[in-house]
Amino acid sequence: MxxxxxxxxxxxxxxxxxxxxxxxxxxxxxxxxxxxxxxxxxxxxxxxxxxxxxxxxxxxxxxxxxxxxxxxxxxxxxxxxxxxxxxxxxxxxxxxxxxxxxxxxxxxxxxxxxxxxxxxxxxxxxxxxxxxxxxxxxxxxxxxxxxxxxxxxxxxxxxxxxxxxxxxxxxxxxxxxxxxxxxxxRRSVPVPRWIRAAITVGSILVLSLLFTNLSQVAQSIAVVLIVILGGFGLGMLILNLVGPYLVSKVAQSKLKKAQTPQQLLAARMILENPAESWRQVSGVAMASFVAVIGGSGAAMMNATSAQEATNTWYDYLPADVLTGVLLTLAITFICVAASSAITQSASTLDNAELYSGLHRLGMDWGTMNAARVKSLMVPALAASIAFAIASTLLVLPLAGMAVIFSPLTVLTVIVAVLLGLVLVRISITVAEPARLLASRE
Amino acid sequence: MLENSFGHPPVLHAQNLYRSFGATTALNGVSLEISLGESLAIMGPSGSGKSTLLHALAGIELPDAGTLLLNLPGQPPLNVQELSDRARTKLRRGSFGFVFQSGLLIPELTAEENVAMSLMINGVPRAAAIAQADQALIALGLAGMEQRRMGQLSGGQMQRVAIARAQVTGAMVVFADEPTGALDSATGAEVLETLLDCTVGQGKSLVMVTHDPSVAAQCDRVVKLHDGQLISDSRRGTSVSGGDVR
Structure with a gap:
């Protein structure tokens, strides 16, 4: 052949x-x-x-x-x-x-x-x-x-x-x-191990303690940068340990509260494979880390450099770091949006026969679509919020000072994250079952 | 209201249904009445239009021409052709039940959730829907399996879940497309018995597409299609053929 x-x-x-x-x-x-x-x-x-x-x-x-x-x-x-x-x-x-x-x-x-x-x-x-x-x-x-x-x-x-x-x-x-x-x-039902979560929570506490002490000695931009990069790297390691566990816990809670068909279906879709759900939205969690840690760093550098201009390349660094953080956020969200659109389309085609069959049985396309959207956006929001909190804890004094000394920078970063989530939501409209399956027939 | 020879008013009245796909004519002037409490088997070779007829009768697909009247007890008659896609979807989930060969059960959901889903779509609160679903599953011999997911059930058990889903809403007409087609003969016979008990046994109508003569023989009436035309309509003990078919 x-x-x-x-x-x-x-x-x-x-x-x-x-x-x-x-x-x-x-x-x-x-x-x-x-x-x-x-x-x-x-x-x-x-x-x-x-x-x-x-x-x-x-x-x-x-x-x-x-x-x-x-x-x-x-x-x-x-x-x-x-x-x-x-x-x-x-x-x-x-x-x-x-x-x-x-x-x-x-x-x-x-x-x-x-x-x-x-x-x-x-x-x-x-x-x-x-x-x-x-x-x-x-x-x-x-x-x-x-x-x-x-x-x-x-x-x-x-x-x-x-x-x-x-x-x-x-x-x-x-x-x-x-x-x-x-x-x-291939379908499998992996059970996220609670031990992973326990280790991760422990690590976060230890790291938070470490960074609390580091930030006390962070008198120069170089040390602030080390704190930013170190926090990010360790955060990324923790991210994939705790992610599936977090997603399954959120979905279990949603399952208990589910009252509508779409809520029930979405929760079950997430629980079917929490690791896969996590993989789809892990970029959003990454963006939260970039936003909090990078944003705090940029805000603090901004506040510090305002007091002491050196007339060297250092003077531009705070603004440039903020530009870099916003660009990284934009890039990350574009990538997450693109891969979400693709993953969701593959999933819709995976379930083509079931979706068409359920429609024949009388289920609205809208109900199926709402369940699909929730199955992505619930983990995305959970990842975004949980990892924003976790990374804030990691660099608590830095983040706290950033809010006080440079609230506009923090607000800019928050708005960027929200816009990113909206972008992800818009991107998955291409995978609507009614639209995608109709174009296939 | 007119009554047909079965002794009940027709719940579905199809007249001169035509449907073609490109150059292929799937339905060629099919007229049919289905009574309340009647079980009807649709037979015919592959490509004869059986599934197209079932889909047309259930409002899944609209025929190119012809009329389909739905006459449910206590409700005004409906001309299905005049309904929008959304209205037909609502009709299917509220007034009809379906049992297909593949089951079309949602693999992520448990047995009770699959059954409850059809009630929840109709606005029944989750707790009440789950309670009704459990009752339906227990009645069909699936006690203790309510929490199982589809991968943990046998083919026969999955078809019973599908039957429970089709009847839990109180639908007066159940459509089945080769419901025993994927089962061994013993399990198929059990599933068929359950299906008949849950439909005609409770005064509801059953419209079933099947290849299997032994399955069709369990129904009150058998119609045969060939090249989109109804070529025979036989009730137990009687037979009408060709142009006399109504």
């Missing part, structure tokens, strides 16, 4: 799978463009004086690293969506004698092809957005033409996106069973 030929036959643009194809390519294009803009911003820092570069480049590198996680989630979801939108064809190939690994190769090639188209579109989108991004100011002046990356970086970025998508597609496809009769998603 010529795998490339089959991948093209099944993956080429077709009316019946137009919606998932456009969605996946758009998501890849968006994330690629965002990544290139971040890289362009980082690249522009190389024109700063050496001492400033020492501070700015690690922070920019950090923002680039932040993008890899949502990109991987996106790749995995895109591969599953691609396989789902081709389920009949892939099953038929199995029936005709193709092996599981041949089918997976076809699906990975399809996902990589989609990622390639998306990444190339992303380059165009980056070039279109670059004039706007070049207006962003660091060190007191706009980025300007420094936003334009060398061609080799563009090429490398496209390869990186395709490579990451292929790897995550391979991982994502392990969750699908492509049999001669159907494509099915």
């Amino acid at each position: 010529n795998i490339l030929h089959f991948a093209w036959l099944l993956g080429r643009p077709a009316k019946t799978r137009l919606a998932p194809q456009v969605l996946t390519v758009s998501a890849y294009a968006l994330v690629s463009a965002v990544m290139l803009i971040v890289l362009g911003g980082a690249y522009s820092f190389t024109r700063f004086e050496a001492e400033a570069q020492g501070t700015y480049l690690p922070l920019a590198g950090f923002a680039v690293v932040l993008l890899i996680v949502p990109l991987m989630v996106l790749g995995s979801a895109a591969a599953r969506l691609s396989a789902r939108s081709n389920d009949r064809a892939l099953s038929s190939l199995r029936l005709l004698g193709a092996t599981g690994s041949q089918i997976r190769s076809v699906a990975i090639l399809q996902a990589s092809g989609t990622a390639l188209v998306g990444a190339l579109a992303g380059v165009l989108l980056y070039l279109a957005c670059a004039p706007l991004a070049s207006l962003i100011s660091f060190q007191g002046s706009p980025i300007g033409t420094a936003i334009y990356l060398p061609v080799w970086v563009l090429v490398a970025a496209v390869f990186a996106v395709v490579g990451l998508s292929a790897i995550s597609a391979a991982v994502g496809l392990r969750k699908l069973m492509i049999t001669p009769l159907a494509v099915a998603t």
